Amino acid sequence: MRRxxxxxxxxxxxxxxxxxxxxxxxxxxxxxxxxxxxGISKATVSRILRGEGRSTDIAVLERIAAxxxxRLGVVLVEAGVVNPDELGAAQQPHGHMTADEAADELGITDPxxxxxFRGVVDTLRPGDPG
Structure with missing residues (x-):
């Protein structure tokens, strides 16, 4: 996927x-x-709006996100610092999330x-290759 x-x-x-x-x-x-x-200069905002140059100053992008x-990840993708696939890989370095992370994402809060949910995930998860 392109940036x-x-x-x-x-x-x-x-x-x-x-x-x-x-x-x-x-x-x-x-x-x-x-x-x-x-908390950034008007010149920086103006330059970004005109599409002049790549915005890779993370501090500026963090301030824009705030x-x-x-989320900072959205701004990093939109600014072309990373593509969505790279961001996903960085957020999930092992390529998958835990059952608790998935429950959090789904809003499952009741213990x-x-x-x-954890039991269903564990049942459906393929066995670890020995």
Whole structure:
């Protein structure tokens, strides 16, 4: 799977800001407001929105994620730092999640339901190759 381009990241950020009511017209002040909220320069926001250069400064991307209230992994993919497959592999280095991680993802919080779920997963999991 290919990585996103700077133009695609710029369009994605534009869509995110527009959806959050940041006025991105020349006199709207949205870029300045977002830059202040994210703790980055307006020039950086403007450069990203124009699709100029690859954004690989992790500190900047972390601030963008926090200001947008989205997971850093989403921003890393959208910025073209990693592709979705690489991100998935990094998050699950062994290629699978535990039954408890799956229960967390599914929102199974009841202890009895978690035990049942864990039992089903253990029953269906292929045996370890000896």
């Amino acid at each position: 996103r381009t700077p133009d695609e990241f710029g369009r994605w950020l534009h869509d995110q800001l527009t959806a959050r009511q940041y006025a991105l017209t020349p006199r709207g002040g949205g870029q300045v407001r977002f830059a202040e909220k994210a 200001a947008l209230d989205v 009895t339901a978690r035990n049942v």
